[in-house]
Amino acid sequence: MTHANLMNNYFNPNTVYTEEDFRRRFQMRRHVFERLLRDVQHVNPYFRQKHDRVSRLSFSPHQKVTVAFRMMAYGSPADSMDEAHGMSESTCLDTLAEFCDTIVKDEYLYEPNQEDLDRLIRKVKDHGFPSMIGSLDCMHWDWKNCPTGWLEGFSRRSRKSTIVLEVVTSYDT
Structure with missing residues (x-):
């Protein structure tokens, strides 16, 4: 039921909420969310929908990524998350851990090498943008409910836990 509501509200044709609503509530455009969803499913089988031991469908990829x-x-x-998404506390924590591990391992956060x-510099030079490699946006999001075991890895000097989001562009985006 929660998957159907999520899809009807945000992802199906003729959704209840507009693109602007989606952007405000998810802090990104729908196509960015969908690309990220597709990529995490490709990299990590945890985010693919499966049947459980009693042949019921597990949580959908949309539910898992939305919760994270x-x-x-x-x-x-x-x-x-139990009321809104029907997901237990332990499943939410597992989903968040899987999501963070997947993002760190995949192309989103790996550091480029010299090659x-x-x-990239050769490609952007051909398009008239020499030396275009650089960060466009970077921000800290406060993570008020960071799991206790993760506090040290996600804390700044102020001892507040945050997640750093950085957006980098390339010649084709």
């Missing part, structure tokens, strides 16, 4: 985003972006506690940079 809500916990990170809004500091929503894991136990609050990558040289290739």
